Amino acid sequence: MPLLEAKGLTRRFGGLIAVNDFNIELGEREMVALIGPNGAGKTTVFNLVSGFYQPSEGAITINGKDTRSMRPHQVTSLGVARTFQGIRLWGEMTVLDNIRVSQHYRAGYSLLDCFLRTKKYMGREAEIERVAWELLEAMDLKEYALELPRNLSYGLQRRVEIARAMSLKPSLLLLDEPAAGLNSADVEGLIKLVRWIHETFPVTIWMIEHQMKVVMSLCTRIKVVDFGATIADGTPTEIQANPAVIKAYLGDDTI
Amino acid sequence: MQKHTFTISLFAGIFVLTAMAQFGVINQYLVSVIMLMGVNIMLSTSLNLVNGYMGEFSCGHGGFMCVGAYVSSIVTVLLFSKNHILGAPLLPPSLALFAFPLALFAGAAVAAVAGLVVAIPSFKTRGDYLAIITLAANYIVISAIDNMEIIGGPRGFMGMNATVNGMEGLLDIPWMLLWVLFGTVFTVWLLRRFVSSTLGKGVPAIAQDEIAAEIMSVDTNRMKLIAFMLSSGLAGLAGGLFAHILGYVNPHSFDIMKSTEVMVMVYLGGMGSLSGATLSAILFTVLLEVLRPLEIWKWVVIPLLLILLMQFRPEGIMGNKELSDLFPKLKKYYSFK
Numbered sequence A: 001m002p003l004l005e006a007k008g009l010t011r012r013f014g015g016l017i018a019v020n021d022f023n024i025e026l027g028e029r030e031m032v033a034l035i036g037p038n039g040a041g042k043t044t045v046f047n048l049v050s051g052f053y054q055p056s057e058g059a060i061t062i063n064g065k066d067t068r069s070m071r072p073h074q075v076t077s078l079g080v081a082r083t084f085q086g087i088r089l090w091g092e093m094t095v096l097d098n099i100r101v102s103q104h105y106r107a108g109y110s111l112l113d114c115f116l117r118t119k120k121y122m123g124r125e126a127e128i129e130r131v132a133w134e135l136l137e138a139m140d141l142k143e144y145a146l147e148l149p150r151n152l153s154y155g156l157q158r159r160v161e162i163a164r165a166m167s168l169k170p171s172l173l174l175l176d177e178p179a180a181g182l183n184s185a186d187v188e189g190l191i192k193l194v195r196w197i198h199e200t201f202p203v204t205i206w207m208i209e210h211q212m213k214v215v216m217s218l219c220t221r222i223k224v225v226d227f228g229a230t231i232a233d234g235t236p237t238e239i240q241a242n243p244a245v246i247k248a249y250l251g252d253d254t255i
Numbered sequence B: 001m002q003k004h005t006f007t008i009s010l011f012a013g014i015f016v017l018t019a020m021a022q023f024g025v026i027n028q029y030l031v032s033v034i035m036l037m038g039v040n041i042m043l044s045t046s047l048n049l050v051n052g053y054m055g056e057f058s059c060g061h062g063g064f065m066c067v068g069a070y071v072s073s074i075v076t077v078l079l080f081s082k083n084h085i086l087g088a089p090l091l092p093p094s095l096a097l098f099a100f101p102l103a104l105f106a107g108a109a110v111a112a113v114a115g116l117v118v119a120i121p122s123f124k125t126r127g128d129y130l131a132i133i134t135l136a137a138n139y140i141v142i143s144a145i146d147n148m149e150i151i152g153g154p155r156g157f158m159g160m161n162a163t164v165n166g167m168e169g170l171l172d173i174p175w176m177l178l179w180v181l182f183g184t185v186f187t188v189w190l191l192r193r194f195v196s197s198t199l200g201k202g203v204p205a206i207a208q209d210e211i212a213a214e215i216m217s218v219d220t221n222r223m224k225l226i227a228f229m230l231s232s233g234l235a236g237l238a239g240g241l242f243a244h245i246l247g248y249v250n251p252h253s254f255d256i257m258k259s260t261e262v263m264v265m266v267y268l269g270g271m272g273s274l275s276g277a278t279l280s281a282i283l284f285t286v287l288l289e290v291l292r293p294l295e296i297w298k299w300v301v302i303p304l305l306l307i308l309l310m311q312f313r314p315e316g317i318m319g320n321k322e323l324s325d326l327f328p329k330l331k332k333y334y335s336f337k
């Protein structure tokens, strides 16, 4: 059974077809890219997979479970975590608290446990805190634990956002343009970080990315979309030589 | 040991205050100001959960206070006083001491359920629209009671003194002061435990980025339900105490004017700060008393002060900081969890 299976995924916004008959199957521990020009529908695909949008047509299953009637937090608890194209950290909460709140689904104690500080509560909170510190340590963020994200550099915020997603212990990690807005040193750091995550955790990584350097050095498979439709699917070398891709990116007359 | 210093001094404080009231060291007027302060602290900290921590704009807190006031009053009147409609007392006055907290709890519970009127729309609605719903909720409560002749309608409801007298008959100490002090400590303690837990931090996550919260596994509907119901339930508790301090309630003591007062306290103290809300409730109560000679003119002066505050310190006295953030040394003594 594939980890993620999307079949005939279509999403319309009024008259606009943002995603048109999109299909994908992802297995365990893959590293796959989704590329395409701006407005091609890439982020919409992620929004559909993470349960933020409902598909107009088609179905998504995660580990065989149909996610169509689920709310986003339920999809997340199936093991799907993501970052956002524009950083969406909780800016008024410390980095540490950002990585605690994201483990909400793991809290699993009742309000009464919380008021009475029961054994269950203490245990779960300790576990949440431990996971948070471990991740901060492993991702070189420990020294910023008590900072507010809005006071950090853009590159660090990206890193915190990835750490926050990883705190969910996902089996599928969606990265929406992780290298956007990073300087070249930060891009190198990002490539290293993503590779380290992929080697260390049992996670499939699916990323939207414009910087070919990132895609080529990390992904084994690339899917290309344009105007909501898939125009190519293959290994990095196949994609680089694909005329449809070159046309989509560069326009008709340039070649 | 040091960690408990705060708790110990808190209870010592309660004891000393009650003893001082008992032996006439502080007069009845001062006692009633202190009780009003306690009620105001309960109201402003509980509203702060919604307006500060969750970033919504609830302007109907008075309505939930009203529900708590009436429900607990009806229970105690039913049990301990003779009422021309509700009949003779059901229990002997000696049981008042034990029944009173249960009556308060009943008021808080019904007020929490009334909070659903706002909580459920909040799943889909935010900001201005939700503010209007909270306003409507306040009106619904007041108008409903206005139309209930059986509990006095617009003339109000009384008979709660019998319960207070019953408690004093058992042991002659200033019971209401004691209950208010306990209620205040309980409220702040409960809220403090909630907002410092991972569960509770889901509330400010909703304020700061609701979409990110939902995607990061926070069940935002559940959090809204908890926040609104906890907030309205504690307002109901404050209402129950308020009703038994006065011995008489009138639906119009809980109208938009009351809700506005509570909002002023929240914004004065700083959104998302429990110590701020506590300080501002104390300050506000004192201010109202100091300005009492101005009579109705104080309602020109106080809003004016609010406008000035918003001009020069829009984040309120404390911003979203707690006392222990500003004075880290306090942390040694101050672990109110």
Ligand SMILES: Nc1ncnc2c1ncn2[C@@H]1O[C@H](COP(=O)(O)OP(=O)(O)O)[C@@H](O)[C@H]1O
Pocket (backbone or CB within 6 Å): A013, A016, A017, A018, A036, A037, A038, A039, A040, A041, A042, A043, A044, A045
């Ligand atoms: N919530 C929405 N409402 C209306 N149109 C939308 C919405 N979300 C995306 N779109 C449209 O769908 C198309 C694809 O958007 P998007 O998925 O963000 O593209 P990409 O991420 O590939 O740049 C765009 O034309 C965009 O304007």
Ligand SMILES: [Mg+2]
Pocket (backbone or CB within 6 Å): A042, A043, A044, A085
């Ligand atoms: Mg996009």
